[in-house]
Amino acid sequence: MKRGIRGPAKYPLILSAVVLVLFGLGAWLMQGQHIPVLMPSGSIASQERDLIVFTVALAAIIVIPVFVLLGAFAWKYREQNNATYQPESANNTVLEVIWWGIPIAIIVLLSIITWRTSHSLDPYRAIKSDNKTLEVEVVALQWKWLFIYPDQSVATINDLTIPVDTPVHFHLSADSPMSAFWVPDLGGQIYTMNGMSSQLHLIANKVGTYTGYNTNINGDGYADMTFKVHAVDDAQFKKWHETHAKSDIGLTKIRLESLMQPERMKEPMYMSLPDGDPYDSIIEKYMQGSGHATMNSMQGTSDMNMTMTDHGGTH
Amino acid sequence: MDWLLGRFSLDYLPTEPATIGAAIGMPLGVLAVVALLTYFHKWTWLWKNWLTSLDAKKIGVMYIVVALIMLIRGVADAFMLRAQTATSGPGGDGLFDVSTFQQVFTAHGTIMIFFVAMGLMFGLINVVLPLMLGTRDVAFPWMNSVSFWLFVAGMILNNLALVIGGFSNGGWLGYPPLTELQYNPGPGVDYWIWSLQIAGVGSLLSGINFLVTILKKRAAGMSLGKMPIFAWSVLVTTVLIIVAFPILTATLGMLALDRTMGMHFFTSDLGGNAMMYVNLIWAWGHPEVYILVLPAFGIYSEVVATFSRKKLFGYGTMVAALIAIMFFSFVVWLHHFFTMGSGANVNAFFGIMTMIIAIPTGVKIFNWLFTMYRGRIRFTSPFVWFLAFVVTFTLGGVTGVMMAVPAVDFQVHNTLFLVAHFHNTIIGGVVFGFMAGITYWFPKIFGFTLNERLGRYAAYLWQLGFIVAFMPLYALGLMGAVRRIDHYDNPEWVPFFIVSAVGVLIIAAAIGVQLLQFAYSIYKRNENRDLTGDPWDGRTLEWSVPSPAPEYNFAIAPTVTRRDEWWYAKNELKGRPHKSEYSDIQLPKNSGAGFIIGVLSFCFGFGIIWHMWWLAGIALLAIVVMIARRTMNDDSEYTIMAAELFELDGKRFHTEKKVSV
Numbered sequence: 001m002k003r004g005i006r007g008p009a010k011y012p013l014i015l016s017a018v019v020l021v022l023f024g025l026g027a028w029l030m031q032g033q034h035i036p037v038l039m040p041s042g043s044i045a046s047q048e049r050d051l052i053v054f055t056v057a058l059a060a061i062i063v064i065p066v067f068v069l070l071g072a073f074a075w076k077y078r079e080q081n082n083a084t085y086q087p088e089s090a091n092n093t094v095l096e097v098i099w100w101g102i103p104i105a106i107i108v109l110l111s112i113i114t115w116r117t118s119h120s121l122d123p124y125r126a127i128k129s130d131n132k133t134l135e136v137e138v139v140a141l142q143w144k145w146l147f148i149y150p151d152q153s154v155a156t157i158n159d160l161t162i163p164v165d166t167p168v169h170f171h172l173s174a175d176s177p178m179s180a181f182w183v184p185d186l187g188g189q190i191y192t193m194n195g196m197s198s199q200l201h202l203i204a205n206k207v208g209t210y211t212g213y214n215t216n217i218n219g220d221g222y223a224d225m226t227f228k229v230h231a232v233d234d235a236q237f238k239k240w241h242e243t244h245a246k247s248d249i250g251l252t253k254i255r256l257e258s259l260m261q262p263e264r265m266k267e268p269m270y271m272s273l274p275d276g277d278p279y280d281s282i283i284e285k286y287m288q289g290s291g292h293a294t295m296n297s298m299q300g301t302s303d304m305n306m307t308m309t310d311h312g313g314t315h
Numbered sequence: 316m317d318w319l320l321g322r323f324s325l326d327y328l329p330t331e332p333a334t335i336g337a338a339i340g341m342p343l344g345v346l347a348v349v350a351l352l353t354y355f356h357k358w359t360w361l362w363k364n365w366l367t368s369l370d371a372k373k374i375g376v377m378y379i380v381v382a383l384i385m386l387i388r389g390v391a392d393a394f395m396l397r398a399q400t401a402t403s404g405p406g407g408d409g410l411f412d413v414s415t416f417q418q419v420f421t422a423h424g425t426i427m428i429f430f431v432a433m434g435l436m437f438g439l440i441n442v443v444l445p446l447m448l449g450t451r452d453v454a455f456p457w458m459n460s461v462s463f464w465l466f467v468a469g470m471i472l473n474n475l476a477l478v479i480g481g482f483s484n485g486g487w488l489g490y491p492p493l494t495e496l497q498y499n500p501g502p503g504v505d506y507w508i509w510s511l512q513i514a515g516v517g518s519l520l521s522g523i524n525f526l527v528t529i530l531k532k533r534a535a536g537m538s539l540g541k542m543p544i545f546a547w548s549v550l551v552t553t554v555l556i557i558v559a560f561p562i563l564t565a566t567l568g569m570l571a572l573d574r575t576m577g578m579h580f581f582t583s584d585l586g587g588n589a590m591m592y593v594n595l596i597w598a599w600g601h602p603e604v605y606i607l608v609l610p611a612f613g614i615y616s617e618v619v620a621t622f623s624r625k626k627l628f629g630y631g632t633m634v635a636a637l638i639a640i641m642f643f644s645f646v647v648w649l650h651h652f653f654t655m656g657s658g659a660n661v662n663a664f665f666g667i668m669t670m671i672i673a674i675p676t677g678v679k680i681f682n683w684l685f686t687m688y689r690g691r692i693r694f695t696s697p698f699v700w701f702l703a704f705v706v707t708f709t710l711g712g713v714t715g716v717m718m719a720v721p722a723v724d725f726q727v728h729n730t731l732f733l734v735a736h737f738h739n740t741i742i743g744g745v746v747f748g749f750m751a752g753i754t755y756w757f758p759k760i761f762g763f764t765l766n767e768r769l770g771r772y773a774a775y776l777w778q779l780g781f782i783v784a785f786m787p788l789y790a791l792g793l794m795g796a797v798r799r800i801d802h803y804d805n806p807e808w809v810p811f812f813i814v815s816a817v818g819v820l821i822i823a824a825a826i827g828v829q830l831l832q833f834a835y836s837i838y839k840r841n842e843n844r845d846l847t848g849d850p851w852d853g854r855t856l857e858w859s860v861p862s863p864a865p866e867y868n869f870a871i872a873p874t875v876t877r878r879d880e881w882w883y884a885k886n887e888l889k890g891r892p893h894k895s896e897y898s899d900i901q902l903p904k905n906s907g908a909g910f911i912i913g914v915l916s917f918c919f920g921f922g923i924i925w926h927m928w929w930l931a932g933i934a935l936l937a938i939v940v941m942i943a944r945r946t947m948n949d950d951s952e953y954t955i956m957a958a959e960l961f962e963l964d965g966k967r968f969h970t971e972k973k974v975s976v
Contacts, residue, residue: 188725
């Protein structure tokens with residue numbers, strides 16, 4: 001009998017080659033593409049990217065031996081090869097200790113990293129910076145984003161303009177089925193929910209225009225819930241909010257009602273705040289008749305930072 | 316007429332071309348089957364040999380047939396989804412409107428998990444578990460039939476939504492408040508709820524059934540420590556089912572109360588709490604993932620040992636790993652929503668628990684690898700599925716561990732990266748495993764092996780199709796593409812979506828090859844007869860009986876003295892047993908009650924969905940009556956006399972000869 005690859009054993013090799021070629025083509029296809037998660041523009045997203053690279057590298061410690069052993073054993077112990085055959089060998093304490101031990105060591109290391117980064121990159125954690133934090137309130141509507149700048153007396157639809165190198169503190173709620181706010185260039189996402197206020201801290205470290213998304217299905221216009229993020233320098237930001245604070249279009253009660261109607265709105269819109277900040281009232285819309293039980297139980301779970309108290313939980 | 320038709324009206328008939336096509340096509344398909352059965356006079360055969368059978372093997376085959384039909388529907392859905400995103404980039408209109416698209420992705424997920432993966436799992440367990448345990452049947456054969464027909468009733472309700480009323484657009488887990496009346500007043504969400512409720516009760520009953528079977532019906536001498544690993548994996552899975560499925564039932568029940576009785580468990584207003592739903596559904600949903608994958612792990616354990624002609628490496632650690640996974644699977648559910656805004660401590664806890672599961676899973680993979688070490692490996696098609704599994708599932712494990720880190724998850728959650736990840740584990744782990752199982756045990760049920768060459772081609776094509784379909788989704792996720800979008804305006808994404816659609820076509824081709832494999836193997840069955848009962852040189856008890864396995868499984872109840880009993884016993888055969896060694900056996904008579912309960916459950920679900928309260932009420936009452944009647948029926952078994960058994964069993968001693976693969 002001729003030794004070598006014959007019969008069924010050759011196909012895994014052919015398939016592996018085809019797959020490698022495909023991965024090469026994929027890498028070529030991705031050249032010059034903008035991959036926001038891997039090429040971020042803010043320090044939060046950068047730290048999250050580093051964590052992605054780190055976890056992949058750590059996983060490679062297990063994955064590479066698995067692939068090598070799989071290929072080597074399948075090749076060497078194929079029936080035609082007549083290699084050593086020990087049908088009764090089924091235990092080896094040393095080996096078993098090794099493959100319990102190495103994954104445990106890796107997971108212990110990763111757990112420490114996880115614990116630390118869960119805190120350092122907690123969306124609720126303020127970003128340290130010399131620049132004064134900008135407060136922005138975000139409301140997911142069917143199917144558009146409402147951004148309110150209480151300190152600048154400006155509100156927009158689908159346009160988030162922020163000063164560069166300045167921490168932004170978002171308060172997020174919704175008048176919509178559960179939605180989620182995500183700007184991959186700047187960092188991690190968070191859900192927005194009716195009657196609740198969640199929080200997120202992000203920062204842009206490069207001037208530029210980025211895209212933001214809704215990542216949680218909330219009805220027919222879901223795919224249209226994208227928005228532009230403009231990271232601009234301080235002077236431009238000042239000019240921007242001062243101009244729009246004088247806008248003839250005011251975010252009045254009536255206009256808010258019409259914005260809350262389920263309707264797609266792709267174009268941005270800029271509004272002044274003649275009647276003040278409506279954020280609390282949007283949350284309280286869902287509080288009516290709920291009684292105190294829910295409110296109290298929410299506050300009771302102190303670790304669930306879904307605080308309703310941070311914004312007018314006045315019940 | 317409202318009391319009669321509830322909220323049904325002609326407005327609920329389909330209006331979109333795609334759904335009209337399905338609405339006409341599906342009934343035509345059913346009619347064609349009915350016509351063929353009538354033409355060939357097969358109704359009696361179908362009723363007596365299959366529909367009313369309480370033989371676990373036959374119930375198992377019916378599960379697998381239904382699941383494979385649903386697999387075709389699910390893959391067709393998948394192709395619709397990717398065909399849409401391949402054509403709906405900037406300037407493109409796509410093929411479907413958004414409402415159809417959202418119904419299709421909801422149906423795709425629901426069908427693939429509940430009616431494909433669960434169906435294949437229960438099918439394979441039914442087919443092989445009693446044989447493997449050396450017993451004649453499951454603990455509760457009649458309840459087994461009820462489980463199956465509840466599964467079918469749920470499946471039909473789910474598919475009927477296409478024809479009448481439309482399906483849910485809320486995603487496969489139907490998060491409120493999107494699925495509440497406020498945003499979704501139509502019958503679609505109710506279809507989703509009640510098809511899962513009915514099938515879910517069936518799953519729970521099956522879980523109880525198999526657990527009791529394992530605990531009470533093992534062959535003499537088969538202590539838990541001598542059970543094949545597949546049986547261990549089923550034992551662990553059934554515990555998960557029994558603990559987890561009631562959570563699903565309660566959660567969907569509360570959503571149903573919100574929708575039909577105006578309650579406020581999960582609504583936005585009046586104190587409802589949607590976050591509670593998300594927690595509860597994943598408290599079921601995460602164990603569900605392991606409910607599906609653990610039996611597949613069991614199959615790989617059998618396959619790798621058999622085709623390496625070697626004892627499974629590290630039996631003890633395999634069992635320990637299964638049990639560890641069972642416990643940890645209940646303390647990781649929150650990793651599905653790190654982005655909900657729980658505190659850092661909560662997120663970190665669930666992230667670390669999730670990573671810990673990677674340890675026993677990794678250990679299992681090393682044990683499988685070292686089962687190959689110094690073995691004699693045959694590259695049969697079940698083994699090729701195993702190879703494809705190790706490659707694919709390991710990659711899925713890497714992205715899983717990545718996403719277990721909350722701060723990483725923030726950047727990839729609900730993107731196509733996530734979609735690629737869970738297909739990576741479910742296709743690589745679950746689908747490949749069940750395909751391996753079907754090929755491996757096929758001869759035991761039908762008496763001939765499937766064509767090996769076509770089987771391997773199918774496995775290679777599946778593997779290739781998986782890579783082409785899902786690797787672009789990983790890239791797209793990192794590029795910012797979120798899941799469930801019906802259109803987008805980033806031109807850079809278009810080529811990736813097109814490649815992904817090609818990948819789905821390759822998977823469809825792989826399924827085509829599998830169907831061809833069945834057809835060709837049936838056509839050539841006389842050349843592939845398994846005359847020995849042991850075509851793969853197997854290790855466990857199912858290979859000790861003739862193929863196809865007789866309805867009584869074992870003419871003489873086997874006795875077990877060690878693991879892999881048959882591997883050793885086959886060399887110690889003492890010739891034909893003496894007549895005195897046979898004794899009378901009792902087997903369950905056929906019963907049509909399971910089928911009727913299935914029909915009634917369908918009516919019950921349909922009645923609630925359409926607010927035809929009289930129908931739901933009558934059906935529920937009739938179900939209770941059917942169950943009560945059954946419990947009072949003492950004449951449910953028939954006897955095969957020892958003498959007859961001796962004759963029946965004799966055949967195998969005339970035909971036996973060694974056939975190697």
